[in-house]
Amino acid sequence: MGGQDSHLYLTGKGREYKKVLDFLGIFQVFLSIIELFLLSPMRGVLEMAMILLLNYALKNNSYRILVMYMLLIFKSTVDLLSELGLLIQKKIQGISIQQDTILYDDPTGFIVVLVLLILTFYAMANTFSFLLYREIKQQKYDMAQARNEDQEDRIIEEENKSQEDDEIVPNRHFAINESLSERISFGQRASLSE
Structure with a gap:
């Protein structure tokens, strides 16, 4: 599911991006707990779902799930920016702000600082997710090219083998025809001598 290749070996950059995203995933757990209790329960649940997507994508090197994760981050970023x-x-x-909005009137400014922290996190997570996505796609492309080259090599070998067989076959037919002509000529000589 999801364009996964758990056997895909990442380059050094890919492993670094994966480590950074692992760390950002741990940080996102703390942010989701804070969002769950301070901002909005549904936003916290969405963050936890995003953590599960990120974990699955990192474990299976799934670029499609990474794209879903990036889209959810983009959606959450737009929501937070609008609020x-x-x-x-x-x-x-x-104007006084109603208590039922996510960013209620906070005299200390803690909520605004929290939202700015979350937006900074989203920017970092989206950047590293895109970089890892690019690495995974490059590895898949390289593997496909190698497979195509192997197939081309096999096709060329088969063509060379069939050409060698074609060269051998006429010689064999020629040898058979030659022996028949010798027999015929020997038979004609025998009939002439009688």
Whole structure:
């Protein structure tokens, strides 16, 4: 499922990106717990689902699941940016913010700092996810090229073998025809001598 190749051997860069994403996954667990209790329970659940996707993608080198992870990060980034913009707009206008919104009126600014931290995390996670995606796709492309070259080599070997067989076969037929002509000529000589 998901374009997985767990047997795919990553390059040094790919392994580094994978290690960074492992660390970011651990950090995302803490962020999801904070979001679960401070911002919104559904946002925390979405973060946990994103962690599971990232874990599966890293374990199986699945570039398709990485793309899903990047799309979810992009969606969450857009949501947080729109809510942050709404918060800033309402603060500038002096309108009180309702408690049911994610970014409620916080005099200490902790929620705004948390949202900025989450947005920074999203930018890093999306960047490294894309870099790992690119490495996995490059490895798959290289493997496909190697397979194609192996197939081309086999086809060339088979063609060379069939050409050698074609060269051998006419010689064999020629030898058979030659022996028949010798027999015929010997038979004709025998009949002439009688």
